[in-house]
Amino acid sequence: MRSKKCLDCGEEKPASEFWKLKASKDGLAHYCKACFGLRNSRSYRKKQASLGKETRAYRRHSAVPEGMKYCPQCKVVKPIEDFGRNRASSTGLATYCRPCHNKVMADERRRNHGSGRNYQLKLRYGITEQQVEQMVLEQGGVCVICLRADAKHVDHDHLTGLVRRILCFKCNGGLGQFADDPARLRLAADYLELRGSHARGMCIEIGVPVFGGPDRVRWDPNWRTRGDSLKSARHYHRRRRYGINDEDAEWLLKMQMGQCAVCFDFPAEHVDHDHVSGAVRGMACSSCNTGMGQLRDDPIALRRAADYVEGRLVQTVTGEDGRTRLSLTVPDVDPASVPRGGWKAFWEQDGEYRKQTLPFDEELDTPVWEGPGPAGVLSHE
Missing domain, CATH: 3.30.60.130 (Wheat Germ Agglutinin (Isolectin 2); domain 1)
Structure with a gap:
């Protein structure tokens, strides 16, 4: 291989370490590539210094392994x-x-x-951080659905991409679990009040809309009876937490034809129970079970969420001063005038109004569940 001596460093190097130069006798530059870079660097930095500019230290790119x-x-x-x-x-x-x-x-x-949050808001929703703060101020600082938690999360229509309102984490997640479907939200509200078709089926089959519960040991004389063989870990978990066993769960699934007791659209995967009494209501799919939990197992919150999705919950009204403001409940009240925690006085009235104005809601002639009595049966009014 042809080699050449560099005039700067004095080292004998292969021809590949020299740039090509037609004016030279051998067709190669007088200096090796490394020395040529140093010469150019010194010239460049000298010129920049004369202009009063700072430059970074020279680094040869080809030195990287x-x-x-x-x-x-x-x-x-x-x-x-x-x-x-x-x-x-x-x-x-x-x-x-x-x-x-x-x-x-x-x-x-x-x-x-201005900020990373402002960038994400403009990128995803087409609004600015200032617009979000203004919307939160109009809402009185609370989530428009539950009227309890702080409004921190932007909610938007997944079909149109338009921003609806600012919600709390739980309500925003609950809408997602129900796929923004108002019909499923109202079915869940009826289910929680033991007014839906599943509760009617339970009353027809066993005379009560719910069964089981941790207190089952007190009223079921056969509950402590040991079987001839050991059962699965899930069997004992269900006995301890819900007051049912594998046979009860299989019976529920059979009665529900394997479908969710709330929406009847997806396979039932989870035992759903009342967190106050502990009684089992039915078997629900993952999204309905999680969605009801995120909306706090509250029928009023579920119906408000349904109206919110349909655009019926948040209304713009004109106040006494002639200015427009938001109305979040029936009866109407200015959100800015309600202190934190002061929505409880309007919650029940608003819930009753939304329950009565549902187009397909109906009163069912069924007994009212008051929890298991000494005999484990329902109390009739």
């Missing part, structure tokens, strides 16, 4: 696994390592958009 990459932010040579992907780059890798990339992007968002 194979399988490694230099991060210009932290100035450290790192494995290529520490860099994200970027198809627009000739190397296919991001310019900065992952920690530096996150920091640079966060700084850029703060510089261009």
Whole structure:
């Protein structure tokens, strides 16, 4: 292989270490690539210094070992696994390592958009942080559905992408579990009040809309009877927590034809029970069971959520001063005038109004569940 001596460092190096130069006799530059870079660097930095500008220290790019990459932010040579992907780059890798990339992007968002939250709000919902704060102020600082928790999460219509209102974490998650379906939300409200078709079926089969419960040992003389063989861990868990066993769960599934007792759209997977009495209501699918829990097992909250999805809950009215404001309940009250925790006085009235105005709601001639008595039966009014 042809070699040449560099005039700067004085080392004998292969011809591949020299740039090509047609004006030279041998067709190669007088200096090796490393020395040529140092010469250019000194010239560039001298010119920048004369202009009063600062420059970073010189670094030769080809000095990075194979399988490694230099991060210009932290100035450290790192494995290529520490860099994200970027198809627009000739190397296919991001310019900065992952920690530096996150920091640079966060700084850029703060510089261009004021904050990372403001950037995300504009990107996902097309609104600004100031608009969100104004919406929260109009709501009196509380979630428009439950009227209890702080309004912190932007809720939007997944079909149109339009922002509806600012909700709390639980109500926002509960709507998602019910797939923003007002019919399922109202079915869940009837189910919790033991007014739905499942409760009627239970009354026809066993005379009561619920059964079991941790107190079953007090009124069922055969509950402590041991079987001839050991059962599964789920069997004993159900006995201890819900007052039912595997046979009871299988009977429930058979009566429900394997479907959720709330929506009848998805397979029943979870035992649903009353968190106050402990009695079992039925078997529910994962989304209905979780959604009812996030909406606090409250029929009023479920009906308010249904009206909210349909656009019937939050109304814009004109106040006595001629200004427009929001109305969140029936009877109407200015949200800005209600102190934190003061919505309880309007909660029951609003719930009764929404229960009576449902188009398909009906009174059922069924007994009222008051919990298991000494004989484990319902009390009739």
